[in-house]
Amino acid sequence: MDNIAIKIDHLSFGYEKNVDVINDISLSIPASKYISIIGHNGSGKSTLAKLILGLLEAKEGTIEIFGKELNADNVADIRKDLGIVFQNPDNQFVGATVADDIAFGLENRQVPHEDMQAIIEEVATKVHMEDFLSKEPVNLSGGQKQRVAIAGVLAMNPKIIVFDEATAMLDPRGKREIRELIVKMKDANPELTLISITHDIEEANLSDLIYVMNEGKIIFSGTPEEVFANRAELEKIRLDLPFFYKFKAALLEQGLPVESCHDLTSLVSYLCQ
Numbered sequence: 001m002d003n004i005a006i007k008i009d010h011l012s013f014g015y016e017k018n019v020d021v022i023n024d025i026s027l028s029i030p031a032s033k034y035i036s037i038i039g040h041n042g043s044g045k046s047t048l049a050k051l052i053l054g055l056l057e058a059k060e061g062t063i064e065i066f067g068k069e070l071n072a073d074n075v076a077d078i079r080k081d082l083g084i085v086f087q088n089p090d091n092q093f094v095g096a097t098v099a100d101d102i103a104f105g106l107e108n109r110q111v112p113h114e115d116m117q118a119i120i121e122e123v124a125t126k127v128h129m130e131d132f133l134s135k136e137p138v139n140l141s142g143g144q145k146q147r148v149a150i151a152g153v154l155a156m157n158p159k160i161i162v163f164d165e166a167t168a169m170l171d172p173r174g175k176r177e178i179r180e181l182i183v184k185m186k187d188a189n190p191e192l193t194l195i196s197i198t199h200d201i202e203e204a205n206l207s208d209l210i211y212v213m214n215e216g217k218i219i220f221s222g223t224p225e226e227v228f229a230n231r232a233e234l235e236k237i238r239l240d241l242p243f244f245y246k247f248k249a250a251l252l253e254q255g256l257p258v259e260s261c262h263d264l265t266s267l268v269s270y271l272c273q
């Protein structure tokens with residue numbers, strides 16, 4: 001059996017009495033995978049992330065992180081295994097320079113000063129920000145700030161990293177950079193469990209598994225291919241499909257036998273024959 005990173009059992013939560021925005025969710029997220037959570041605005045994605053991170057307390061149900069049930073006594077301990085990158089790059093910067101910012105979490109964990117510099121340089125290099133260590137945040141683009149936020153999280157060496165719409169406020173180039181970085185991080189760190197909450201359907205298409213949320217429930221889960229096979233249901237809840245699936249569907253409607261094409265390259269080779 002796969003190692004399970006997060007096991008959720010009959011989880012419910014509401015900000016107000018009698019209004020559950022997380023509605024009896026049960027799921028098991030396998031470890032060492034790249035997971036996307038998609039769903040329209042207000043479907044409960046960020047609330048679910050905050051419950052997993054122990055920032056909100058469940059009304060009913062349980063959450064286990066690597067087999068340990070999250071509770072008030074162990075939340076601080078379990079959170080050491082978790083890192084999060086939020087949406088707004090400006091709200092995540094706490095240091096006066098890039099190096100200070102990355103150092104912040106290390107200082108909190110009382111990492112000895114003589115070890116810090118090497119860690120800072122290593123994680124800054126991983127996000128391609130090694131030449132910016134003495135720069136101030138005002139001089140960085142949104143994408144660069146998000147890369148620094150990711151470096152800060154990597155410095156903590158967590159087992160699970162959650163991205164809550166980390167690319168939403170970035171321009172197309174920034175989005176592409178972070179998207180590529182996520183894939184690269186996963187390749188360089190096969191043990192890591194990455195959970196990306198995203199409205200970027202092309203990004204979701206790169207992940208190993210997708211969970212689709214609607215009205216506080218998980219309505220589909222599986223590989224991108226399995227999930228995007230539910231085209232009509234996804235359209236009903238106003239979720240778009242990646243370009244590849246729309247293109248393939250349009251070709252099938254035209255009577256072209258492209259059923260066995262599983263990616264854009266094979267579709268294009270078929271068309272160019």
Ligand SMILES: Nc1ncnc2c1ncn2[C@@H]1O[C@H](COP(=O)(O)OP(=O)(O)OP(=O)(O)O)[C@@H](O)[C@H]1O
Pocket residue numbers: 015016021039040041042043044045046047048
């Ligand atoms: N602090 C809060 N107090 C009261 N209600 C809240 C609060 N935060 C979120 N909600 C409500 O809970 C529901 C789920 O919100 P949540 O932020 O989890 O959705 P989301 O899927 O992350 O949406 P988005 O895609 O817009 O980020 C929504 O109806 C939202 O209005």
Ligand SMILES: [Mg+2]
Pocket residue numbers: 045046047
């Ligand atoms: Mg959200």
